[in-house]
Amino acid sequence: MRKLLCCLGIVFGLSWGARLFPRQSPGREAPVVLTLEEAVTRVLARNPSLKEAQDTIAVFEAQVSQARSRLLPGVRGDLSYSRISPLQEITIPGFGTFQLYPADNYDVSAGVRQLVYDFDRTRKSVELAQSRVTGAADQWTILRRNLQFETARLFYSVLFLQDNIRVQRENLEVLDDHLAVARKKLEAGTATELEVLNTQVRIVAARDQVIDLENALETRVVVLRRLLGFSEQAPLVFQGEFAYQPPALEAEALVREAWEKRPENEAVRNQMRTAEIQARLARLFDRPSLSLNLMAGFKNGFIPNLNTWKFNYVAAVQADVPIFDGNLGRAKQAEAEANVKTIQDRTKDVADMIRAEVLQALADVKASREKLETVDVNVQRAGKALDYAKASYEAGTVTNLDLLDTEEARAQAELVRIRARYRLVLSGLALARAVGNTITD
Secondary structure (H helix, E strand, O other): OOOOEOOOOOEOOHHHHHHHOOOOOOOOOOOEEEOHHHHHHHHHHHOHHHHHHHHHHHHHHHHHHHHHHHHOOEEEEEEEEEEOOOOOEEEEOOOEEEEOOOOEEEEEEEEEEEEEEOOOHHHHHHHHHHHHHHHHHHHHHHHHHHHHHHHHHHHHHHHHHHHHHHHHHHHHHHHHHHHHHHHHHHHHOOOOHHHHHHHHHHHHHHHHHHHHHHHHHHHHHHHHHHHHOOOOOOOEEEEOOOOEOOOOOOHHHHHHHHHHHOHHHHHHHHHHHHHHHHHHHHHOOOOOEEEEEEEEEEEOOOOOOOOOOEEEEEEEEEEEOOOOOOOHHHHHHHHHHHHHHHHHHHHHHHHHHHHHHHHHHHHHHHHHHHHHHHHHHHHHHHHHHHHHHHHHHHHOOOOHHHHHHHHHHHHHHHHHHHHHHHHHHHHHHHHHHHHOOOOOO
């Protein structure tokens, strides 16, 4: 379940959404209504990068099996036949002529090779392969989490733009009404052409803003469609609200929580384990190994009955002792030790990064919450000012342009509040990401 976020609720911008995502007509797809949680779930189920990361894990798991195979005996079977001509013969006076080998030679055998001891080089190779599986799983976790928050960021930007367009269109309707009133007054001689021109200029500016907002919204919807796996013609309706409750924990508590939960931290710890295994393996590079070889089978060619098949075997102990490797082992050790130091430096950098991200996100949440409290009061003031301006306009104490200014100020105050709510939710997402929480389990 989502942590720290409550992202289900009422539909934003349906009036505008009906224009971008038309109603179903005969032969047309039904609109798909998506909440944030549904969108994230769909992205995680369909994203090709996640599937590629899963396939990478399978590759490393196969390498673990390959490394482990050296601990098991290797069995090999051989079957050979050879025809020899001319035959070598030897004649002993008084005893006759004898063949030294048969013309047709058969050999059927099976061989077994078992590693007895190699100073745990093979076992360390298995550990190294397993640590790479863990590293690939860490990368999959990080990618999955990043996709969640990228989807959430796009989802909320769509809601934000839909709400902005709704307010701007309401403002356009107000401007159109004012333009009609100004024209009637101009015809009646109770107003000047200045009021008409000023209103027309404002209408053009408002329409220009709507066009920019619609273009930004369409761009984000295209990206979301690609992430979600929908066709370009698929009608989508995004449902949600800007709701966020900041955590009640202090900064240091959040930093400790992030240190335990952030996948980057776990990834760097696994990288350190991998580097240490590589270092130990490098120190064992030039150590000797001991193997047992056994081969047994049946073949012909034994004196005195050359064509009779007989059981035979060979048992051997083999020691592989490196004498000089051109300093390759020493170079491998130097590389592995340098890699360990690199990971140590990275560990400190990750710790500093996590702390900085948590503190920055927490500061953004606090600032966004304070701004929202301020703009809420401002919206109330703007509403009261508009009520006063309407009453004054009806009483004839203010002009049409004065009322228009007040109505635009009320619309701008609403836009500022929408932006503040949007910024608070984005700050909450950043804090959730910094702490190590996810949007879906």
